[in-house]
Amino acid sequence: MGLGGAPGAQAQYTHNPFFESMHLHSQVFGLEMIAQRLRLVNALNAPLDEEFMEQVEAMTESNFLRFGGTLASLDGALAETLFDALEAVAEAAEDGENANALVAEAQTHLATAYDLLVDPAIRNTAAFKAAVLANLLLAEGGVAEAYEEAVEELWEFPNGWSGLIRVRELWAEIEPLATPQQVADGREMIDELTVLFPNPEPPDPFVGKNPEEAEAPAQRMVGILEEVADAALYPGRDLGILAGHLADVIVPSCQSYANGADAIGAEGIFSVHDQYASHLGFLMDLIAPEVHEQATSHFAGLIVVEDDDDDDGDDEGEPGDGDGDGDDHDDDVSAAEACLGLIDAFMEAKRVVGG
Amino acid sequence: MKKSVSRILMIRASFFAAIAAALTLPSSTTPQEIGYRMYVANEYGADISVIDTLTNTIVETIPISGRPGEVRPRGMAVSADGGTIYVAISDFNTQLETPEDKITAIDVRTNKVLSEFHAGGNPERLALNPEGTKIWASLEALARAGGYDIATGAQFTVFRVGVEPEGVAVSPNGQWVYVTAEATHTVTVLDTSDNSVVKHILVGNRPRVVEFSIDGTRAYVTAEIGGTVSVIETTNHTVTATINLGLDSRPVELAVDPTGSRIYIAGGGTSAVYVIDTESNEIIAIIKERMGRRPWGIAMTPDGKTVYTANGLSDSVSVIDTECLCVVDSIAVGRGAHSVQLGVVPVD
Numbered sequence: 129m130g131l132g133g134a135p136g137a138q139a140q141y142t143h144n145p146f147f148e149s150m151h152l153h154s155q156v157f158g159l160e161m162i163a164q165r166l167r168l169v170n171a172l173n174a175p176l177d178e179e180f181m182e183q184v185e186a187m188t189e190s191n192f193l194r195f196g197g198t199l200a201s202l203d204g205a206l207a208e209t210l211f212d213a214l215e216a217v218a219e220a221a222e223d224g225e226n227a228n229a230l231v232a233e234a235q236t237h238l239a240t241a242y243d244l245l246v247d248p249a250i251r252n253t254a255a256f257k258a259a260v261l262a263n264l265l266l267a268e269g270g271v272a273e274a275y276e277e278a279v280e281e282l283w284e285f286p287n288g289w290s291g292l293i294r295v296r297e298l299w300a301e302i303e304p305l306a307t308p309q310q311v312a313d314g315r316e317m318i319d320e321l322t323v324l325f326p327n328p329e330p331p332d333p334f335v336g337k338n339p340e341e342a343e344a345p346a347q348r349m350v351g352i353l354e355e356v357a358d359a360a361l362y363p364g365r366d367l368g369i370l371a372g373h374l375a376d377v378i379v380p381s382c383q384s385y386a387n388g389a390d391a392i393g394a395e396g397i398f399s400v401h402d403q404y405a406s407h408l409g410f411l412m413d414l415i416a417p418e419v420h421e422q423a424t425s426h427f428a429g430l431i432v433v434e435d436d437d438d439d440d441g442d443d444e445g446e447p448g449d450g451d452g453d454g455d456d457h458d459d460d461v462s463a464a465e466a467c468l469g470l471i472d473a474f475m476e477a478k479r480v481v482g483g
Numbered sequence: 484m485k486k487s488v489s490r491i492l493m494i495r496a497s498f499f500a501a502i503a504a505a506l507t508l509p510s511s512t513t514p515q516e517i518g519y520r521m522y523v524a525n526e527y528g529a530d531i532s533v534i535d536t537l538t539n540t541i542v543e544t545i546p547i548s549g550r551p552g553e554v555r556p557r558g559m560a561v562s563a564d565g566g567t568i569y570v571a572i573s574d575f576n577t578q579l580e581t582p583e584d585k586i587t588a589i590d591v592r593t594n595k596v597l598s599e600f601h602a603g604g605n606p607e608r609l610a611l612n613p614e615g616t617k618i619w620a621s622l623e624a625l626a627r628a629g630g631y632d633i634a635t636g637a638q639f640t641v642f643r644v645g646v647e648p649e650g651v652a653v654s655p656n657g658q659w660v661y662v663t664a665e666a667t668h669t670v671t672v673l674d675t676s677d678n679s680v681v682k683h684i685l686v687g688n689r690p691r692v693v694e695f696s697i698d699g700t701r702a703y704v705t706a707e708i709g710g711t712v713s714v715i716e717t718t719n720h721t722v723t724a725t726i727n728l729g730l731d732s733r734p735v736e737l738a739v740d741p742t743g744s745r746i747y748i749a750g751g752g753t754s755a756v757y758v759i760d761t762e763s764n765e766i767i768a769i770i771k772e773r774m775g776r777r778p779w780g781i782a783m784t785p786d787g788k789t790v791y792t793a794n795g796l797s798d799s800v801s802v803i804d805t806e807c808l809c810v811v812d813s814i815a816v817g818r819g820a821h822s823v824q825l826g827v828v829p830v831d
Contacts, residue, residue: 140730279576338552338575348777351752355731362708365688365730367668410646410667415683481685 143255143359146403150363150377152246154399157263158194159242162187162214164269164290166231166238169217171328172286175224179283184221187214190433194398197384197391199241206244210237254305257298258357264291264298265346267402271295275324275342278334285330288342292318292325295349306356314352317345364407368483371408374400375474382467390463397430397467400474405433408477416480423473429459429466519784520591520826521791522568523800524556525817531556531570532800532816533594534791536784536825539802539812543594547572547587554583557821558608558651563615565827566591571606572599577624586618586631591826600636602629608692608822610651610660612675619660621648628662628671630678640678644671650692654717655699661715663690663704670704670713672720682720687711691735696761697743705734705748712737712748714764726764728757735779736822740805741787747803749778749792756781756792756801758808773810775799780822793820 165187200207213234220227250256265271274288324342354361363370381396412420523532529551533543548554558571568589574581587599604622611618618631629641645664652661660673670684687706695702702715710732714724733752748757754776758768775794783790790803802812
């Protein structure tokens with residue numbers, strides 16, 4: 129099978145944040161998603177729609193699991209305090225109470241966690257901010273997906289409105305590095321997205337809308353960010369390199385599982401799952417379905433993630449309960465073994481794509 | 484069934500003969516009776532702008548739907564004689580199959596709709612076989628591509644391709660159909676002799692459009708995120724070269740020069756057209772000055788002298804002279820110009 133992609137395509141840019149700090153950006157995505165949902169609890173009127181409550185509950189589930197293990201190892205008290213604060217917000221929201229004070233408290237603890245988890249020397253770089261922005265714009269739960277998913281799940285829409293607030297903040301920090309044309313283009317793309325998300329409440333019914341309308345400006349914005357920050361923001365450009373890198377990234381996770389540190393192990397799995405699902409999953413399903421089946425089976429045994437095609441309506445749960453995406457996994461396989469199985473799958477994927 | 488080289492040339496000759504006839508008419512005929520018309524699919528305006536290429540002015544606007552923003556025209560294909568334009572029409576909702584999903588045939592002479600037939604699954608781009616009896620469509624919502632009988636509109640085959648299929652092309656000998664898939668980064672190869680899938684080829688990241696070389700020995704595939712063009716050897720369906728346009732280029736459509744010596748690639752990211760020498764696979768020019776914003780669609784006149792681009796962010800068409808490799812004109816068209824396709828006005 130022919131291998132495509134320009135050799136050394138990533139070398140056009142100096143920085144490669146998703147390769148250099150894949151685990152970190154997954155942790156940060158968890159922090160940002162919690163921040164996104166806290167903003168929404170404040171912005172939306174109680175009582176919150178039942179469908180939206182699922183988003184709120186995700187704060188203490190998959191969002192927290194992306195960084196909770198590492199946070200607990202650095203500051204156990206903070207991890208517990210933050211978790212409790214988020215739970216309190218979710219409970220108040222579910223009860224239809226005004227949660228503003230609880231949100232403010234949770235935001236304070238979240239900010240402290242963010243400072244602890246992310247080295248300021250990294251956090252203040254344009255490459256870091258650009259990578260965060262790319263996820264906010266294009267990842268599952270991001271701005272573009274929020275608009276597209278709203279066709280079927282109306283209460284995905286508010287995520288886009290809230291995410292856009294953060295996009296504007298981070299763009300304002302990067303803008304001084306941009307050329308006048310890049311500034312104009314970036315602001316134009318944000319303006320286009322703002323038109324699509326005028327309010328946090330979703331337009332009901334969501335008919336007559338082009339569900340992909342947010343994707344074009346979001347993609348264009350990420351292209352602008354690559355140029356401004358001199359950072360490659362599409363880790364899937366060379367799939368062979370990516371597959372090999374995923375195998376490397378989760379080695380520490382497998383060691384964590386072997387040592388009984390499942391929460392930290394799961395964090396690494398979340399990070400590689402994002403990249404596998406975004407860049408390799410569809411391809412493997414088409415050209416090497418046995419590899420895809422192996423990967424999805426092991427993912428299911430380690431973490432629970434939402435699946436766009438999953439109609440089971442399963443809630444997100446603890447790592448390793450395997451109920452999220454409906455794929456079969458062998459209950460006799462330990463977490464450490466499943467993690468090693470993922471490494472095998474990634475290496476096979478690398479071989480298949482010619483990496 | 485493989486077609487002989489002579490038959491390929493005969494089919495192409497009929498198209499170019501129509502052009503030649505158009506160009507030899509007496510000067511008393513009006514611009515609308517001779518020459519080429521460039522059709523522009525305006526995705527958000529839900530209409531087709533018709534440009535007279537002699538004057539580079541719009542002579543008509545064909546409404547596709549009374550619901551712009553809900554129903555859209557995108558990819559187009561032309562019959563062998565240039566007299567019929569086929570347009571892929573779909574709604575914006577990829578989750579639902581609606582009656583709006585269809586392929587519409589427009590008569591170039593009258594700019595009226597000749598016929599239409601249902602093509603479910605959000606058809607995005609189209610390609611005809613050399614005889615003009617079959618039309619192939621990428622079905623964006625289904626991760627499938629379908630083949631349809633032009634005369635009856637019946638779907639005679641549908642096959643699995645990668646996720647988010649877009650580009651589709653038929654080899655000049657009619658044997659192969661190539662279909663790109665954005666999310667899978669692949670080109671799927673179909674053998675039309677038995678409508679079987681023979682291969683999935685891994686190409687650049689987020690492939691958009693595929694076109695065959697004039698002699699059919701190669702196919703070119705743009706990769707929007709990869710910033711590349713993959714060159715595929717069609718004898719064994721293998722990528723033999725990758726042309727790097729730069730990660731910021733965001734290439735979408737491409738047009739092959741009638742001599743086969745050049746390809747022109749619309750770069751949506753840089754708002755530029757890249758000109759490639761097909762012998763060396765090197766960039767020989769980048770046309771940027773006066774270019775409209777975000778060119779996606781691109782097509783050229785059969786004499787190879789003029790290239791037209793559909794520019795989605797400036798709602799315009801740029802006109803490029805291939806001698807100076809420069810933009811010589813800009814034409815305002817409808818909202819969201821997506822693609823361009825040349826039609827030939829029949830000579831009475």
